[in-house]
Amino acid sequence: MSLGLDEQVDAPAGARPGGATTAAAAVRRPADRVLLTAVFVLATVLVAVLAVVDLTLGTSQVGLRDLLGLIGGGGDDQTLAVLVASRAPRVLAGLLVGAALGVSGGALQSVARNPLASPDTLAVNAGAYVTVVLAAVLGISLPFVLSGTLTFLGGLAAATFVLAIARGGAAGPSRLVLAGSATMLALSSVTYLLMILFAQETQGMFAWGEGTIVQSGSQKVSQAAPVVLVALVVTVWWARRLDVLALGDDTASVLGLDVRRTRLVTVLLAVLLAALAVTVAGPVGFVGLSAPVIARLVAARVPGLYRHRLLLPFAALAGCAVVLAADVLIRLAIPAESGVMIPTGVVTTLLGASLMVWLARRLRASGPVRATASVGARAASRRRVGIVVGVLAVLAVTLLVAGTLLGDRLLLLGDVTNWLAGVSGKQVSFVLDQRMPRVLAALLAGAALGLAGTSVQAVARNPLAEPGLLGITAGAGVGAVLALVLLPGATIWVVSAGAVLGALLTFGLVYGLSSRRGLSSDRLVLVGIGVSAAASAVITLLVVLTNPWNTTMALTFLSGSTYGRTMAQVWPVMVALVVLVPLLVRWRRDLDVIALDDDLPRVLGVPLERTRFGLLLVTALLTASAVSAVGVVGFVGLVAPHLARALVGSSHTRVVPVAALLGAVILSLADTVGRTVIAPVQIPAGLVTALIGAPYFVWLLWRSRRSA
Structure with missing residues (x-):
């Protein structure tokens, strides 16, 4: 049969x-x-x-x-x-x-x-x-x-x-x-x-x-x-x-x-x-x-x-x-x-x-894949691109201010000014000392996830791919939880190092298992989902074995939350953005040709395997830094680059900055909404993005079902 x-x-x-x-x-x-x-x-x-x-x-x-x-x-x-x-x-x-x-x-x-x-x-x-x-x-x-x-x-x-x-x-x-x-x-x-x-x-x-x-x-x-x-x-x-x-x-x-x-x-x-x-x-x-x-x-x-x-x-x-x-x-x-x-x-x-990974490895290439570059590929004028970037930058700044002022206690701009000048009262200082790292963590982690999604969609030539579906996010989560379990009281740099190591190992595993007879987009996604499921099971195992009664802590981490963040947890993602964004900017034209097929990069002299490996490595590092800052957050890496291509076309010279801004806006908005909508009870930002991103993802699948 x-x-x-x-x-x-x-x-x-x-x-x-x-x-x-x-x-x-x-x-x-x-x-x-x-x-x-x-x-x-x-x-x-x-x-x-x-x-x-x-x-x-x-x-x-x-x-x-x-x-x-x-x-x-x-x-x-x-x-x-x-x-x-x-x-x-x-x-x-x-x-x-x-x-x-x-x-x-x-x-x-x-x-x-x-x-x-x-x-x-x-x-x-x-x-x-x-x-x-x-x-x-x-x-x-x-x-x-x-x-x-x-x-x-x-x-x-x-x-x-x-x-x-x-x-x-x-x-x-x-x-x-x-x-x-x-x-x-x-x-x-x-x-x-x-x-x-x-x-x-x-x-x-x-x-x-x-x-x-x-x-x-x-x-x-x-x-x-x-x-x-x-x-x-x-x-x-x-x-x-x-x-x-x-x-x-x-x-x-x-x-x-x-x-x-x-x-x-x-x-x-x-x-x-x-x-x-x-x-x-x-x-x-x-x-x-x-x-x-x-x-x-x-x-x-x-x-x-x-x-x-x-x-x-x-x-x-x-x-x-x-x-x-x-x-x-x-x-x-x-x-x-x-x-x-x-x-x-x-x-x-x-x-x-x-078994799912084994079945995926047996998957044969099903013919030409739809190039990521063709999705939402209407070229935008420079004026349109400038307007989009300007509006998103204003939105990001607005959300930064709104996130700082809104929460279980409302603040005024004067309170923030006094806090910056070091002359605010104890209550205001206490609130802002807790709130500012959360706002910055959401903003920067969102930008990192938007860039990671842009890179992985181009490499996989699949507009529906994202770091979470490729197992990188769950792998970073395993590394972070393992660091917390093995080294109680570990500093954020140790936890971040664990997340980076977990993301890199997961990335290496998924990439190696997917590369049989050439890298296939379908095979990469299926292997990633299988590895992600296994990594999630490992996280559950670690939590149940080490701290079975504190499931709220585990759920908060797995749901992606900025709760309890400090400036020490913001620095790793900030450093990752400073170091890795210039690499993506340098590879922006390579991203354009890699997103099309395997032949064009070779014709143009682009070292395909080396560049592809480097891009996936950057993806893993950006994802790991985001996980160390806000936990496991899904769908930002899917929605941000897809909306970016719809707004400014498929050229990665334009997509990269727009996707970063969109990622920052989406996660910052999700964090602010989660902290304020039913305050003082807080909804993790990752749950808000999933509740928005998952229906959007399903809509993308539904819209393209005929062409499939």
């Missing part, structure tokens, strides 16, 4: 169009039936072994011998209580969630004909998660049926939106994942905002939001199990239609299949399964991606397994194995109480992100 990337990914043998028919014929041979049976038996045995091992692991001193004693009738009440109240529900939850997500991901991949489709990349989990958090904020204690219905509606709305933007997956893997990532980031921003504003009502949901199968009793599992079982049976019964759908829409229609109804019912069943998994264990990351991929890899070697009535049950077994193996790995690597605190989804996300 087709994976949807048959023309773009090196699919394994047996995975070509028509493979389902060939497999159906081949399975009639006795040897093939034996092999098929053996594969299912081995998978079932593996799941059973993992389940038994998981039952023996926990915080109490109850091991395999004690559990065997229960079977023989010689166990004590304490062992039985531990088994019934904690360990058995945990293992059953792992089996339930793994099977549900495995089948859900397999169905979504078949509908989209894309092996990168999953409840994660289609934002199903994010849509379901935000509804759970919203219910907690409102103080609504819903019964299981209503809670499941709410998560189902949230996941369905998100998946429908993403599939509509990506034309059901027909627009290619990068567009599907980009649309899903943008939608997921927007929903995650809403979720983080709710958790920051309502910390007491949502206590414990940060770790739960990564997905954990730890259960307090068996109530949720027992309520979800019948519904999940029915949904699994119906999905497998419906699966024969997916075999026909795999032949292509036209062929399926000729054979009498109602393509639209088949897709609709399949998506509904897949979203229902994913929503039930979220209701039981939270959004366990990337199981819906990794389990079906593992199943399809095995199916490439086993005749007949590509038939969906066999493939989906095997994906369910693979999902069970992935979830249980992740839980066992956590408890073996980090025993005692610390292991309980680590969400299962952290490990599954690391596995799924690795």
Whole structure:
């Protein structure tokens, strides 16, 4: 059967169009039936072994011998209580969630004909998660049926939106994942905002939001199990239609299949399964991606397994194995109480992100890419450019003044003048000593992110690329958090050095993994998103292991905030701008030709690889300095250069200064709004930019869906 990337990914043998028919014929041979049976038996045995091992692991001193004693009738009440109240529900939850997500991901991949489709990349989990958090904020204690219905509606709305933007997956893997990532980031921003504003009502949901199968009793599992079982049976019964759908829409229609109804019912069943998994264990990351991929890899070697009535049950077994193996790995690597605190989804996300990177590396070039230079490429007159630069400069100064005056306490210009002269009162001095570093940090970090986005879009030749989507921002976040964890009380220069090192290592990893058979724009973006997901999981792991109760601090950093900034934290980004901006100005004409194709730079004598590497290095350094100043902020690097090209054309001589000014204006405005709109409560600037930037990003995808 087709994976949807048959023309773009090196699919394994047996995975070509028509493979389902060939497999159906081949399975009639006795040897093939034996092999098929053996594969299912081995998978079932593996799941059973993992389940038994998981039952023996926990915080109490109850091991395999004690559990065997229960079977023989010689166990004590304490062992039985531990088994019934904690360990058995945990293992059953792992089996339930793994099977549900495995089948859900397999169905979504078949509908989209894309092996990168999953409840994660289609934002199903994010849509379901935000509804759970919203219910907690409102103080609504819903019964299981209503809670499941709410998560189902949230996941369905998100998946429908993403599939509509990506034309059901027909627009290619990068567009599907980009649309899903943008939608997921927007929903995650809403979720983080709710958790920051309502910390007491949502206590414990940060770790739960990564997905954990730890259960307090068996109530949720027992309520979800019948519904999940029915949904699994119906999905497998419906699966024969997916075999026909795999032949292509036209062929399926000729054979009498109602393509639209088949897709609709399949998506509904897949979203229902994913929503039930979220209701039981939270959004366990990337199981819906990794389990079906593992199943399809095995199916490439086993005749007949590509038939969906066999493939989906095997994906369910693979999902069970992935979830249980992740839980066992956590408890073996980090025993005692610390292991309980680590969400299962952290490990599954690391596995799924690795598989996503592996799939992206197999991506073949899909033909000529749309040059970044052509986006918004109407040339602007010098007068227009002068007006734009002048207006943006005035806006930047205005926001600098407004940010200084506005906040939980309003100030006057006279107060600022007195403060600058050193004659202000203690209260005014206290306020401005705290506020000025925040205002400057937002202004300078915004300019750095705008320039970083300009560089990366030109190199990737993708107007939808930005440092966050390429993993550089998350990598810088890992470095900064790791510096704080390993060196408590570290100075800002140490934290900045950690952020720079993390950004550079992430940049090197993404660049190296993306350079197979030449740098491909789609491959660069997909690898970056996979590495970014893995880096985010590492940040969660570090926070949960070192300071699990201070999730507000973690959320504030991950959401991009200027809270508590000092002038010492402003200097690194200021130094980075002073050193790196002249390099971008020097390379401005090289950016123009690199943004077009690979041939023109060589014809004009531009050292392509060296210049491209240098530009990405500058991007990493600018991003790292911004992260050290304001934390993880997304979408400024996307919106600023795109608006710059729309305003002044595609020439980087004009785009570079305009993008820097736009970045400064956007982040400064977001910071001021976040500090004042519901003062004294503060909204992190990164959440404000995400709430604005993510819809803008989705609009860009929607506007270009026809041309895709």
